[in-house]
Amino acid sequence: MMKIYHICECCQQIFDNTEVDGPEGAIGLQGICDDCANELGLYDNHTTSTQHFYN
């Protein structure tokens, strides 16, 4: 089993991990956890720009 760690590039925390078939081992994938996405306003931004577009 290969373990995939999703590491937040913002806070360096492992926020998710998955196992897939394959050779024994582990790899890290960079990403952004929900907390940081919220803090960075990634979700807000999307909503705001959509509303702005409508206005």
Ligand SMILES: [Zn+2]
């Ligand atoms: Zn984070």
